[in-house]
Amino acid sequence: MGSTLDQFGSQTTFADAGIGAARTVWLTNSMSIISLVILAFVMLVALFAWRSTGGGRVWWIIGGGIVFPLITLSVLTVASATTLRSITGEAQPEAPVIEITAYQYWWDVVHHSEGRSLRDANEIVLPLNMAVTLQLKSNDVIHSFWVPSVSGKMDMIPGRINELTITATKEGRFRGQCAEFCGLSHPLMAFEVLVLPVEEYAAYLESLDEDARDAVTPQQRRGKEVFLTSGCTACHAVNGVSENGRLGPDLSRVGARASLGAGMWRMNRGNLAGWIADVGDMKPGAQMPSYNDLSGPDLRAVAAWLESLK
Amino acid sequence: MSDRDRNSGLLGTVFAILSGVIVSLAVGVWALGTPGNDPVGAAAVTAGTFMEGKFRWLRAEPENVPQDWVEISKTVRGGDPQRGATLIAQYGCGSCHVVPGVARAHGTVGPDLSGFRDRAYIGGVLSNEPGDLVDWLMNPTTHAPDTAMPDLGVTETDARHMASYLYTLRGS
Numbered sequence: 214m215g216s217t218l219d220q221f222g223s224q225t226t227f228a229d230a231g232i233g234a235a236r237t238v239w240l241t242n243s244m245s246i247i248s249l250v251i252l253a254f255v256m257l258v259a260l261f262a263w264r265s266t267g268g269g270r271v272w273w274i275i276g277g278g279i280v281f282p283l284i285t286l287s288v289l290t291v292a293s294a295t296t297l298r299s300i301t302g303e304a305q306p307e308a309p310v311i312e313i314t315a316y317q318y319w320w321d322v323v324h325h326s327e328g329r330s331l332r333d334a335n336e337i338v339l340p341l342n343m344a345v346t347l348q349l350k351s352n353d354v355i356h357s358f359w360v361p362s363v364s365g366k367m368d369m370i371p372g373r374i375n376e377l378t379i380t381a382t383k384e385g386r387f388r389g390q391c392a393e394f395c396g397l398s399h400p401l402m403a404f405e406v407l408v409l410p411v412e413e414y415a416a417y418l419e420s421l422d423e424d425a426r427d428a429v430t431p432q433q434r435r436g437k438e439v440f441l442t443s444g445c446t447a448c449h450a451v452n453g454v455s456e457n458g459r460l461g462p463d464l465s466r467v468g469a470r471a472s473l474g475a476g477m478w479r480m481n482r483g484n485l486a487g488w489i490a491d492v493g494d495m496k497p498g499a500q501m502p503s504y505n506d507l508s509g510p511d512l513r514a515v516a517a518w519l520e521s522l523k
Numbered sequence: 524m525s526d527r528d529r530n531s532g533l534l535g536t537v538f539a540i541l542s543g544v545i546v547s548l549a550v551g552v553w554a555l556g557t558p559g560n561d562p563v564g565a566a567a568v569t570a571g572t573f574m575e576g577k578f579r580w581l582r583a584e585p586e587n588v589p590q591d592w593v594e595i596s597k598t599v600r601g602g603d604p605q606r607g608a609t610l611i612a613q614y615g616c617g618s619c620h621v622v623p624g625v626a627r628a629h630g631t632v633g634p635d636l637s638g639f640r641d642r643a644y645i646g647g648v649l650s651n652e653p654g655d656l657v658d659w660l661m662n663p664t665t666h667a668p669d670t671a672m673p674d675l676g677v678t679e680t681d682a683r684h685m686a687s688y689l690y691t692l693r694g695s
Contacts, residue, residue: 479615482673487618490632490671495618505632509671513664516673 216471216479217388217405224390226361230383230408233300233364240296244289251285300365305378308344311337315349315356315369317395318402318499319462319475324418331421332450334462336470337389338407339363339381340414349375357393360406366392381408388476397498403476424453425465425522436518439511443504451522461501469523486516597640599653601680602687610685614675623692633672638694646670656686 217223229235312323312330324331324338337360339345349358351369359366364379391402409417428434440446441455448461467473470480474496478484490512492501507515554562608625611617617628621635642651648667649655660682663672677685 478618479613481615481675483675484615484618486671486673487615487630487632490619491630494629494631507671509669510664512671513673 215386217386217476218472218479220386220388223386224361224388228362230381230385230387231360231363232380232382234362235382236296236299237365240292243292297365301367301377305344305346308346308378309340310346310348311339312348312350313337313358313369315351315353315358315391315395315402316500317353318391318398318496320402320404321352321462324421326418329422331418332463333421333466335472335475336405336407338409338414338417339379340411341384341408342380342382343411343414344378344380347377347379349377354395355393356391356395356402358389359392360387360389362387363406363408368393381406384408384410386471390476398496401475401477401496405471405476407471420466425451428518428521430517432514433518433521435511436514436516439507439515440518443507443515445515448501464519465522467522468520480520482513482516482520485519486512489515596652597690599657599683599687599690602683602685604684604688604691607684607686607688610681611688614677614681614685616685619672624688636689637692639689639692641694646672653686653690656689657682660685 222228226234226237229238310325312325314321314323320335320337322333322335322337324333347358349367349369350373351371353371355371356369357366358369358377360379362383363381364377367375367377369375385408387406387408389404389406391399393399395402428437437454440451446455446458449458449464450456451463452465468480472478473480473484473488478488478495488495489504489507491503491505492499493503504512550563611622611625611628616622616636617625617630619630619632620628621630621637622628623637639651645651645656645659646663646667649659657679659666661677661679662674663670664674
């Protein structure tokens with residue numbers, strides 16, 4: 214399945230693929246229709262008022278200025294409050310928990326399953342038709358988590374855990390975006406959401422628990438060696454190779470993701486090499502330094518090895 | 524003129540007309556009998572084209588024969604620049620190179636590809652002509668073992684499209 218970079222309509226509430234999005238669409242549509250009816254009614258009243266002569270001015274002010282807004286605003290408040298509540302979702306103790314931490318400018322994703330913490334990054338896999346509790350956190354500044362096709366958005370505030378229960382109702386790939394200005398590369402802070410049937414979701418979780426694929430070709434082995442000796446491990450973890458780096462995205466399955474740099478470039482060797490050699494150009498303000506001191510063949514080797522981690 | 528001569532002349536004319544009618548009938552029936560078949564028309568078109576070529580050749584003078592050798596030397600066979608631009612975006616060339624006309628292609632890892640058509644060399648090792656460019660795009664590491672540019676698994680068709688796009692980038 215290709216990345217959402219080629220796919221139009223992967224980031225719209227109107228192509229609702231989740232309960233939250235469906236309710237948002239419902240509220241928007243009903244508000245539009247009701248206000249249209251009210252407008253038509255007011256126009257009619259105006260038409261008759263034009264023909265009648267004098268009288269009832271006080272009642273117009275009381276009715277149109279106090280009673281009418283009071284009723285409409287109360288109805289709207291109740292409707293939006295209940296819709297908002299249903300978007301946020303009732304807390305479900307049995308629902309799987311996914312912990313998402315925003316960093317400048319990427320997303321750390323930890324699936325909590327059977328007492329294990331399974332780490333991935335920048336791509337959130339959700340089970341189809343199953344409520345999931347997202348624990349939204351931030352590591353530095355305020356970010357906002359938003360997958361328009363699936364649910365409403367929620368801020369990620371440093372020092373707080375905001376819970377959002379979401380249910381995806383359509384299989385496929387959707388696009389999310391940081392929706393709160395968070396710094397220089399805020400527009401380049403996106404992610405992909407992959408909705409899979411429950412069995413495939415379970416298989417995905419298992420794959421997160423396994424060690425990363427072995428380096429097979431001489432080039433891949435060289436790439437792994439360069440990765441270990443160039444300081445990459447200080448920030449990045451690869452299961453079974455080096456598991457201590459926590460400052461940057463987990464790379465155990467980096468080649469399996471559809472995109473690179475938090476949803477911004479297609480995953481392939483060329484983009485990986487360009488990214489390693491000059492991050493500052495591809496994502497201004499990112500914490501990762503540019504590794505342009507690697508020799509050409511070494512750069513290619515690291516890119517080839519990372520691409521093979523699926 | 525004797526009667527015999529007049530008779531033979533008349534007979535000859537009648538024979539000529541009759542045979543003409545029979546031949547054209549035969550050709551007509553054959554042509555109509557096969558749907559979509561128009562041998563006479565096709566023959567006429569072939570003859571017309573042939574003659575047109577001859578006339579053109581007769582009329583042509585050295586200065587109005589289009590021979591832009593520079594243009595021809597930068598033409599990639601079977602390359603579609605439009606598709607090339609899409610492929611350049613897909614293979615991610617822009618993460619290392621500036622490629623004018625391709626969205627977000629502003630990389631500073633490798634050389635800027637603006638005005639590529641007027642470059643003398645490709646990667647400093649091959650002369651800049653279509654065959655070499657296509658080959659370079661497919662396997663840069665074969666030509667420059669120490670290059671930082673990875674082999675991206677580009678197919679020959681894709682390489683031709685991308686090369687033809689690169690040759691649309693003219694220098695100032």
